[in-house]
Amino acid sequence: MLLPNADQGILDRRAEIVSALKSMLPAGCVIDDDKSMSAFDTDGLSAYRNQPLVVVLPETTQQVADVMRWCRDNAVKIVPRGAGTSLSGGAIPLSDGVLLGLGKFNKITEIDYENRAVTAQPGVTNLGITQAVQDEGFYYAPDPSSQIACSIGGNIAENSGGVHCLKYGLTTNNVLGIEMVTMDGEILRLGGKHLDADGFDILGVMTGSEGLLGVVTEVTVRILRKPASQRALLVGFDSAQEGGQAVSDVIAAGIIPAGMEMMDGPAINAAEDFVGAGYPREAAALLIVELDGPETEVDFLINAVSEIVKKAGATSIRASTSEAERNQFWAGRKSAFPAVGRISPDYLCMDGTIPRKALPEMLTRMASMSQKYGLRVANVFHAGDGNLHPLILFDANQPGELERAEEFGADILRNCVALGGVLTGEHGVGVEKRDLMGEMFTEDDLKQQQRLKCAFDPQHLLNPGKVFPVLHRCAELGRLHVHHGKLPHPDIPRF
């Protein structure tokens, strides 16, 4: 996984760059000693490390703007960083780039219950938003498993999801507005506490843009009233096929649960060994279906879903009767990653999405790939929306295993695309899946995406080397080449 070659000219100018940044920021906002910088040398994709040129931790939007404009004028690259939990390497630094951390943007600026909106600085954690409003009975719905650590700005950049986005949507469906700074150092406001864009929906395209289009300096999100009650079903199946079918049947019956999660045999047993959640060890697939809303509705739907999964061949069904029991059902699922971490020195967490109906087929293919690569795999899924998280187990100390695990992972993602799905459901492309983009997109698709990038950052200074396998120069992408007087596509017949 290669980052773009560092520009020697920039490396040579390091002292000058550092002192320019120091002159524009308050004391303590520029970190340039190797030891302190090493805290920023990777993100959640920790198999890869890279020391940044320098780290800046600005405190105000104006400072972000000043840094960005200066970097633009001096052709210095910038990598934005929230909490550094990206699993696709989006926040991995560049040796010839400034790492711009939003860690000091950690305040909630406004809570407006009447309009159900919270405005926060981007470094506030995802859970921090819920914590700020939960005493009044509200919460912020998107709930990535990393929510105690990841920042709301990072959530915007990655369009993060969580187990409840089946019913409540991803980040993009829950953001009302942002303030952002462009690479030109311009401060823009998009949206607010009102709905919908009044021009192109730039807020929509900023969400999930992986720090390539601008730096988010403030966020306004929708908060919701906590549902009156929540209950979960824990359902075991003898085969993944039956489990997958049950998921489709629930949706086909017109029920959209708050969450519908599945684990396969290896994941069930790893979780059971770790937390003893009471999972049926003999099951080949375990489904957790959570329903929320008014009590009568939840009870009604618990019964309805129970009937459906029974018909689909469930071998065990338990419905939670207390909060403690519901939390116990979730305990295994929530600790699936650390549980797998216990049975293997290292693991790689993949993140593809497939159409729900392709779940059984995908599992069959995964089993044969596991044999082919000689590596074990444990699966947890956001089954309701077809989002897979295969955990590939390996040992980085064994020569060649990391490469084999990565090849296995790439193979899984290629299969996701082949089955009508996509390379990433919620973790982003970053550097991890960058070189697979051609599996899903044509050259023209990718060029059009890069033209959009050029509208924001024509010099490719903001987080280059992420998302796109090949960086085309904007001048070359943007212009229409008129060749011998002919516009593009001379081969297309005219009317």
Add this chain to the structure above:
Amino acid sequence: MIYTPQNTDEIQSILAQAMDSQRPLYACGTRTKSGMHCQVSAEDSLSMEHYSGIIDYEPEELVLVVRAGTRLDEIDQLLAKHNQMLAFEPANLSKMFASEHGGTIGGIIATNLSGSRRISAGAARDYLLGFDAISGRCDQFKSGSRVMKNVTGYDLSKLMCGSYGRLAILSDITLKVLPKPQTVQTVCLTTDTLAEAQASVSQAFTSSVEPSGGAILPVADRFTSYIRLEGVAVSVADRLTALKNILDGQGEVSVLEADESTLFWQQITNAEQLASSSGQIWKLSIVPSALPQIIEIISSAHTCSYIADWAGGLVWLNCEISDTAASSAIIRNAISAHGGGHAHLVRGEAGEHIAKFQPQPEQLAMLQSRIKTAFDPLHILNPDIMGHEVPDSTARADAGEKE
């Protein structure tokens, strides 16, 4: 000349020719909503009305793939057969524009036109999973997919929604659909002031009764708030009781049963209460709690009738504002003084002082213009549809012998 392509090859041919001859195109569907936008500076039209039909529909995957020219009523009928719906409740403005039907899905996406459920379920932009299109460079490209969760590459679907055909010709559209709620009921509350009405609706939305619509209608000198509850019958019944308790003592309460409710919310979504009157129709997107102040400012200067939806965050305004600097600024100034938002003159002519669409701050306008150029460098798609544009003169480069 009106072109009506039937396949993507034809669309490309038309675009290629338009580029060669530098003759811009008015890209449209069935033109049922042409009154919503400005006059397009193009003599030729590319109408998608013959590029229609369902490509794929998988109810259990909640996915519908259609050609852009497919009519909304055809989609509604198909989905209804499977007890499903477009959850964003696309508005049918046929009464407002005296057209025969509600237009095509391409038109709905291009205008990001959502109805009452916008406040709880999201807008058209939240349901466009992916698309195929032909850009103003005549390149076929796609974005998104058919799955519910996807962050692979930029989410260009969001840009297409509300773009008024300025970036690309959408050909195939992939939508997320949802099950229809089993039943619906509406609680109506009559109060003396608009502030009370908005506060009650807001209270319902901040409670756990999970409303899926919140409208306010002035009636004589009073105001009626309508709060919609949808879902499985047992749940709706329970929430109805809970909501009545919440609203207890705030005014007279009554209930619209299922059929009445369905009809009522259709009328609200389509702004039918105002559609038959003559005059301008404005659509305001505002901060819900600012509704009373904004209405007060506007009413003190103009005689308007209005209805509000989205818990107060959407106002449909019917009035006659003359094209002078003083009178036309009132609406937009009131919005910006009270939390921000935007106003669109949905029906009525633009004037020297009246922009149909909300004017953008300069830096944002420039970014918008660069985005336009990134998709349509020669400005052949719907030039000036949202107001006068200045094409980017650097877009066309004569590479000549260098290639």
